[in-house]
Amino acid sequence: MMFMVKIITRKVKDIEPLENALLIEGLPGIGHVGRLAAEHLVHEFKGEKFLELFCYDFPPQVLVKDDGTIEYMCAEFYAIREPKPMIVVLGNTQALSPIGQYHLAEEIVKIGIEYGANFVYTLGGFGVGKLCEEVKVYGATTSKELAKKLKEHDILFRTDGGGIVGAAGLMLMFADLNGIPGICLMGETPGYLIDPNAAKAVLEKFCKLENIEINMEELEKRAKGMEQFIEKIKKFEEEMLKAAQAKPPSEEDLRYIG
């Protein structure tokens, strides 16, 4: 099997493949809506991490944690068995290049199917640039039958001619190319905040569609934690920027020496 953009995986735990599982995507995106919603599923339904995925088109770095250990740029696969089989994919990054995004989406769908998925959900935000009093949830799907089902659940269709960029869009395409259906749920979000409200709205529609229940209490708390972390990164970046501006060395200085 050849990947144009190399992708490798590390098995964290041997698990029995699931049956008729939902593959659920929660990579970072606008308002962190999808990631927040997917993380909540993992938390509430006690998802078990079984696989890590590393893509050579992720940002070329590692993150340093407060305890001195490092965190890799990766996507993690979690298995959930109750209330219904799910494989949830969390991650701290998307692929950087267009080609990398195609390969990443294809590989995630392939792994999902290998572990028993036969349906794909991608969760995300739909940035509207202003605060939303009541969060609308938009959907898009691989077939007219599913579109009808979405409509019955009061999920709206966008009429803006726009697209769904990144894994949330491409995983639906690769689902279809692999013969399984898929749905994307997008919660309206200002786009510049970690948005637990949009995540909640998306999860509510998801649960109704799948006829399951989930406790939302911890969702807001988790959003707070994520917000603090991102604030910290932002501050770090600003300081790095200041440092870099102290006396800007030429790019070549940093890149090579004789």
Added chain:
Amino acid sequence: MMFMVKIITRKVKDIEPLENALLIEGLPGIGHVGRLAAEHLVHEFKGEKFLELFCYDFPPQVLVKDDGTIEYMCAEFYAIREPKPMIVVLGNTQALSPIGQYHLAEEIVKIGIEYGANFVYTLGGFGVGKLCEEVKVYGATTSKELAKKLKEHDILFRTDGGGIVGAAGLMLMFADLNGIPGICLMGETPGYLIDPNAAKAVLEKFCKLENIEINMEELEKRAKGMEQFIEKIKKFEEEMLKAAQAKPPSEEDLRYIG
């Protein structure tokens, strides 16, 4: 067979290969001239879609349609049997990178030959930045004999030293490298409008060269529909831009979280 930029296909319908068919390219380009002209051929001659092509260097997204279903970035192959065998390639995108454009052009020519093509036509616009009262049609080709034929049909030769960028140019090169001839027809166009006049002028020359007839009535109507669609996309993009400017999050916010 290895592709450096991965390209996959999906057979939509089993068809008998054609014989001595023309392979006709109508991917998006300036004034949408080529796409409009090629689409008109498919419509008037009842082209039958038999193959879809997906390139991992297309924009990493899917498009959302008003009915809630999604449209993939792809190129579609249509077979026409009468008035003469043709394989028409329509698409909603070109490849993004130079390397991707080479691989895409090569693969389209290869598929065309596989299904019976032995001649390539690429159709496009030649942007001149102003309205054209009478649309001139320019040509370029893989041999001096064909150049003579173009001249006999009052098709002009550019003398600007410029090039033909993208699939319209590279498919001629790969035609030649595969031992079959090719012609590019370019209709003068302002370049900033969907231009049915240029498409009509290109089609007229094409029909004369190939000694076929085609009804042009629907062409203008089709251009209107395409214009509306593009207006919608433009409006969407403007709103997204406004949303993005409400409070610009750093790129890193959107790209990864800890």
Added chain:
Amino acid sequence: MMFMVKIITRKVKDIEPLENALLIEGLPGIGHVGRLAAEHLVHEFKGEKFLELFCYDFPPQVLVKDDGTIEYMCAEFYAIREPKPMIVVLGNTQALSPIGQYHLAEEIVKIGIEYGANFVYTLGGFGVGKLCEEVKVYGATTSKELAKKLKEHDILFRTDGGGIVGAAGLMLMFADLNGIPGICLMGETPGYLIDPNAAKAVLEKFCKLENIEINMEELEKRAKGMEQFIEKIKKFEEEMLKAAQAKPPSEEDLRYIG
């Protein structure tokens, strides 16, 4: 054999491999010095074209000639047998990306060796940003012995710590990695003109080093022809720019339609 950036060749003529030939690079570069010098060698010594090379990282386009036929972006290999065996590589482009430049340089050296080369010359300009009354020629090479030889021929060494970018530099590296020596000759040039004086100076040093003679009469005439061609391209680009500015369509308009 796998290339990461695909490169293909087309044999134009069957030739007997040369023996102990010089592989001489004349791809476009600053002042077109190398290309001009190499083209002069091909012309004066009646080089015979035997191979064309196409790299998928060349600009994704074809050029239109005044007679309606097209010219591909490519590198051409010419065989010269007298006054001494040479393989000269002319081209109308370099590779676009860093990775492409490595693969292109490697492949040219590989082909050269296959056809009998055991020494590499790369010819180019050394831009100094001002007119040069007397053109100095700088050299760089793969061994101390050859450096000594260059010095004996009054070829200067740069002491600026700078590099040789593109094929002219990388072909020396791949020569060395393949166990054969190489020399780069660089003629001082303002850098913004087609510079036959620099080409002449480079050729003179080359001829002395190789103990051959060459008639320089046609060199200046050839430079004039090249200058006119480039003027034409420049004018074309300016008009295209004006056209593009008439009413700038968004990039998305041109790239895809629904």
Added chain:
Amino acid sequence: MMFMVKIITRKVKDIEPLENALLIEGLPGIGHVGRLAAEHLVHEFKGEKFLELFCYDFPPQVLVKDDGTIEYMCAEFYAIREPKPMIVVLGNTQALSPIGQYHLAEEIVKIGIEYGANFVYTLGGFGVGKLCEEVKVYGATTSKELAKKLKEHDILFRTDGGGIVGAAGLMLMFADLNGIPGICLMGETPGYLIDPNAAKAVLEKFCKLENIEINMEELEKRAKGMEQFIEKIKKFEEEMLKAAQAKPPSEEDLRYIG
């Protein structure tokens, strides 16, 4: 074995593999801290060069030395046997693209393991944008046990949520993926100077952790040499810039001719 970004090596000397060696990274980076420290190790412990590595994603150029010979962009592997087995990797560049950085880091770790390494150290600077009176040394590592050890040696942990970019970070990831531990040591540095103080601080911590001794006398002298070299490059670049601004030719002029 397939590399997406081609990497090749050249054996300079046959050596016996080491046992339980430390693999130590010293590629260029902020303040040249890592490179300076690693070079000092090679010098003081009489490292023996045994391998050169060339990556097709290095800058596409060669460097010209004052004696007329050329230096390739490459990474060099040195073997040290006393006071303890080490494989030190020096280089004059990092890979240019994210994907290249992944492949380079993976390949260096793979070669290190092949020659007997079972532990990775990456050495670098931590830019703070101002002069540091007393240089603090920060660490990051692949396990909690090692983090504890770092703490015992008064090595600090960053709490900024930032990352370690390039080989210094990714080599730790590939160490872990290959089942061996790794440590990154970062010396505080203004970031815009060649910083022997930071290199010294990093080496001191390294020596304490590994229970070895090293003479620091030559370190500062070596930093001076490196500084002069970089000054020369900078001056060269400024002159090139002036030359380029004399009359800026269009990019197309330089890139291809007809």
